Amino acid sequence: MLRPVCPLSAIPSGEAYRWDTDPPVAIFHTEDGEIFAIDDTCTHQDASLADGWLEGCEVECPLHASRFDLRTGRADAPPAKKPVRTHRVEVTGGVVHVELSEDPADLPPGAKP
Amino acid sequence: MAGIRVQKVAIVGASLAGLAAARALRRQSFAGEIIAIGAERHQPYDRPPLSKEFLTGAYTEADLALGHDDDLGVVWRLGVAATRLDPRGGSVHLADGEEIRADGVVIATGARARPVEHAGVHTLRTLDDAIALRDDLRRGGRLVVIGAGFIGAEVASSARSLGLDVTVVESLPTPLAGPLGPEMGAVCAALHGDHGVRLLTGVPVTTVTGSDHVEAVELADGTRLPADVVVAGIGAVPNVEWLAGSGLEISGGVVTDANGATGLPAVVATGDCASRDGVRSEHWTHAVEHPATAVATLLGTGAGRPPKAPYFWSDQYGVRIQFAGRREPGDTVRIVEGDPEQRSFLAVYERGGLTTAVLGMSRPKSFTRWRRQLRAAPQEA
Numbered sequence: 001m002l003r004p005v006c007p008l009s010a011i012p013s014g015e016a017y018r019w020d021t022d023p024p025v026a027i028f029h030t031e032d033g034e035i036f037a038i039d040d041t042c043t044h045q046d047a048s049l050a051d052g053w054l055e056g057c058e059v060e061c062p063l064h065a066s067r068f069d070l071r072t073g074r075a076d077a078p079p080a081k082k083p084v085r086t087h088r089v090e091v092t093g094g095v096v097h098v099e100l101s102e103d104p105a106d107l108p109p110g111a112k113p
Numbered sequence: 114m115a116g117i118r119v120q121k122v123a124i125v126g127a128s129l130a131g132l133a134a135a136r137a138l139r140r141q142s143f144a145g146e147i148i149a150i151g152a153e154r155h156q157p158y159d160r161p162p163l164s165k166e167f168l169t170g171a172y173t174e175a176d177l178a179l180g181h182d183d184d185l186g187v188v189w190r191l192g193v194a195a196t197r198l199d200p201r202g203g204s205v206h207l208a209d210g211e212e213i214r215a216d217g218v219v220i221a222t223g224a225r226a227r228p229v230e231h232a233g234v235h236t237l238r239t240l241d242d243a244i245a246l247r248d249d250l251r252r253g254g255r256l257v258v259i260g261a262g263f264i265g266a267e268v269a270s271s272a273r274s275l276g277l278d279v280t281v282v283e284s285l286p287t288p289l290a291g292p293l294g295p296e297m298g299a300v301c302a303a304l305h306g307d308h309g310v311r312l313l314t315g316v317p318v319t320t321v322t323g324s325d326h327v328e329a330v331e332l333a334d335g336t337r338l339p340a341d342v343v344v345a346g347i348g349a350v351p352n353v354e355w356l357a358g359s360g361l362e363i364s365g366g367v368v369t370d371a372n373g374a375t376g377l378p379a380v381v382a383t384g385d386c387a388s389r390d391g392v393r394s395e396h397w398t399h400a401v402e403h404p405a406t407a408v409a410t411l412l413g414t415g416a417g418r419p420p421k422a423p424y425f426w427s428d429q430y431g432v433r434i435q436f437a438g439r440r441e442p443g444d445t446v447r448i449v450e451g452d453p454e455q456r457s458f459l460a461v462y463e464r465g466g467l468t469t470a471v472l473g474m475s476r477p478k479s480f481t482r483w484r485r486q487l488r489a490a491p492q493e494a
Contacts, residue, residue, distance in 0.1 A: 045166075051478040053485060062477040063426055063433065064161075065398060078179055078401070079159050109166070109176045 002090055002097040008035070009094065016059070018050035019098065023105050025087060026050035027096060028070055030057060036070035037087040037098045043106045044080035082106040119217040119379070119412060120145040123205050124187075125195045126221030126352075127151025129159070129397065130384025132180055134219045134404035135187045141405075141414055147187045148213055150205065152222075152352075154192035155240050156180045161397055163243040164267035165428055168250060169274055177240065195222070198359040200377045217411050220356070220367055220375075220382040221404065224349035224395060229259070231321040235344040237264055246344060250275055254341030257281075257330045259318055261288035261302060263427040265346035269310050270429040272342075279310040280338055282330065284317040292425075292436065296446055297460055297472055300453045301434060307456070308430045351386045351393060366393045371420060373407025383407035396425040422470075422487040432456050433477060437484040438470025446472075450479055459483065 011017045011029040019025040024040035026049045034057070040048050042061040049068065053060040057070045066080030073083040083106065088099040122138060124131045127149045135147055151157075158177040166172035190207065197206040204214045226236035235246045246268075250256065256272045258265045261283035269279045281288075289298035305312040316332045321343055323329065330338045351366045361375050362368040366388025373381040384400040385393060387407075394403075402421065409415055424437040444462040451458030451474075459479050462470040471487060473480030 045162075047477065051481060053481050062481045063435075065401065065424075081178075109172050 002088075002099045005096045005098050007094055008091050008096055011035075011096070014054055016050040016052070016054060017096075018048060021100070023107060024048070024050075025098060025100070026052075026059070027089065027098065028054055028059060030054065030070070032056075035089045035091060035096060037089045038068060038070060038073055039084040039087075039105055041084075041105075041107055042066055042068075042080055043075065043082040043084055043108055044078075045108045049084070119143070121215045122147050122217040122219060122411070123213050123215035124149040124219045124221060125198075125205055126219075126223055126384065126386070127153070127157055127189060127191060128221070128223050128384075128400075129157065129179065130221035130223065130400040130404050131219070132157040133401050134221055134383060134408055135185050137405040137408040138412075139185055141408055141412055143408075143412060147185070148215070149187050149189050150193065150195050150207065150213070151189070151191045152194035153239055153241070156189070156191070158240055160238070163240065164237055164264055165271055167243050168247050168268065168271040170247075174240065195355050198356055198361070198380070200360055200380060203379070216379060218380045219404070219407060219411060220361075220380065220386060221384045221400075222352040222355070222386045223400075224351045224385040224393070227345075227348045227350050229321075229345040229347070231327070231343075233323060233325075233327040233343070234259075234321055235342065237268060237344060237346065238349065246342075249342045250277060252341065253277055255280070255339060256342045256344065257338050257340040258344050258346065259330065260346040260348075261285075261305075261312060261314070262346055262348070263289070263425075265344070266301070266305070266429050267427060268344050268346060269305060270308070273308055273310050273430070277342075280340075281305055281310060281312045282316065282318055282332065282338070283312065283314045286315040288312070288314065292440070293472060294440060294442075294444065294446055294462070300474070301429075304430045304432060304456065349385070349395060351388070353386055364388060365391060369407075371406075372410040373403065374410050379411070381407040381411045394423060396423055398424045422484065424484065433473075433475050435473040435477065435480045435484075436470065437480075438462065438468070438487050440470040444469050451476060 017027045026040035027037045047063040051062040058067045060067045067077040073086040085101040090097045157180040162172045194208045226238040255278045258269045258281045261281045287295045287298045288302040320331045327343045367382035369382050369387045373383045383404045385395045422438045427434045440462045444464045457475045459476045460472045471483040
């Protein structure tokens with residue numbers, strides 16, 4: 001089910017928006033104008049990827065520099081090993097909608113449930 | 114080095130930098146043999162959690178594993194230290210008598226905790242160190258931490274969260290003044306007091322008493338601190354003794370240029386054991402990033418990415434400290450966001466109108482923005 005999250009104008013190009021659902025979701029607006037949604041919590045340690053460093057289609061965790069591919073969720077650089085989930089995104093009428101993945105989330109050890 | 118056809122590479126050191134070197138070799142299309150030699154018996158693992166999540170029990174040993182990619186095709190020779198490098202014969206000698214021939218060598222032997230000459234005093238560098246310390250902390254009681262650097266502070270924080278009575282002793286007047294400067298060092302040191310940990314500064318330790326187990330730590334001013342557990346976090350020394358006689362220049366580490374090149378062809382050094390311009394970078398991020406440059410030097414495939422601004426972090430008492438850049442004594446520091454009293458702020462260091470470094474406390478987003486600007490700024494060669 002697609003759920004409205006925020007106006008696209010709330011996420012400038014090159015920035016991210018943290019959707020405070022459970023578990024939280026990070027929505028990225030790349031420099032190329034694409035929109036991606038992945039789980040916000042780094043699979044290595046409890047850190048918000050929306051606070052991370054967006055470069056192309058990759059986000060670098062703000063703490064330990066694990067990198068995730070926004071398209072696939074794959075962990076491209078350690079210390080993270082497990083992927084983050086990706087979620088389907090649609091922009092309709094200037095509003096970002098997200099359909100949450102039904103896969104189980106890989107949360108880091110010790111992260112808040 | 115360009116022009117030498119490298120067919121077999123020995124990586125000496127099987128921790129973060131050694132693993133990163135193996136990955137970089139494959140990423141840079143090296144199809145030959147790779148053998149990685151590690152003095153520890155464990156597969157490569159991540160050290161930063163050892164003073165934090167591993168001590169508190171949030172992480173298990175399995176959570177620390179780094180080497181999950183079996184497709185690297187690396188032969189691991191673990192639990193045996195390298196004892197000698199013979200560059201003329203092109204070989205690495207191991208403690209068990211084996212001689213490993215290779216036509217390229219990556220030295221990534223890292224560093225070890227500066228030892229303390231008293232039985233029963235813990236240091237913390239390896240997984241085995243952390244297991245021993247964790248087991249002692251579980252018994253509770255009084256912990257004295259010698260050294261209020263990042264390791265000491267993190268151990269104090271972890272032990273406090275486990276309910277121990279914790280005292281931290283630092284011989285310098287202000288902890289962390291070296292990396293952070295006195296103003297910000299004092300701000301970070303105040304975290305101890307916030308969480309009920311005593312911090313004693315400006316007083317050196319004279320002795321640790323107790324025979325089969327520690328009993329107390331005694332200070333130069335006569336203070337006696339009874340203790341059930343004592344941990345010393347007083348720095349690290351590079352693992353370079355095995356290179357004596359190799360012809361490599363050793364001066365506070367293996368002397369290299371920015372690209373990891375040593376005075377010997379076909380030998381590069383990277384990670385904590387490498388010294389450039391008299392400085393060893395002991396940061397995790399350096400050990401992840403620099404091996405790619407060293408490997409490019411070894412293979413003669415050209416320089417890697419230009420060096421980024423140094424970065425490190427520390428998690429203590431639920432607060433995230435992040436630092437990037439090159440602070441020098443005399444740099445001015447100012448708060449640009451937040452409030453140190455709230456333990457949430459961003460500070461920038463400046464010299465001659467230029468930003469030299471940035472420090473964040475629980476401000477990951479703005480820290481990242483500033484760090485990015487630092488990275489974008491041209492760095493000295």
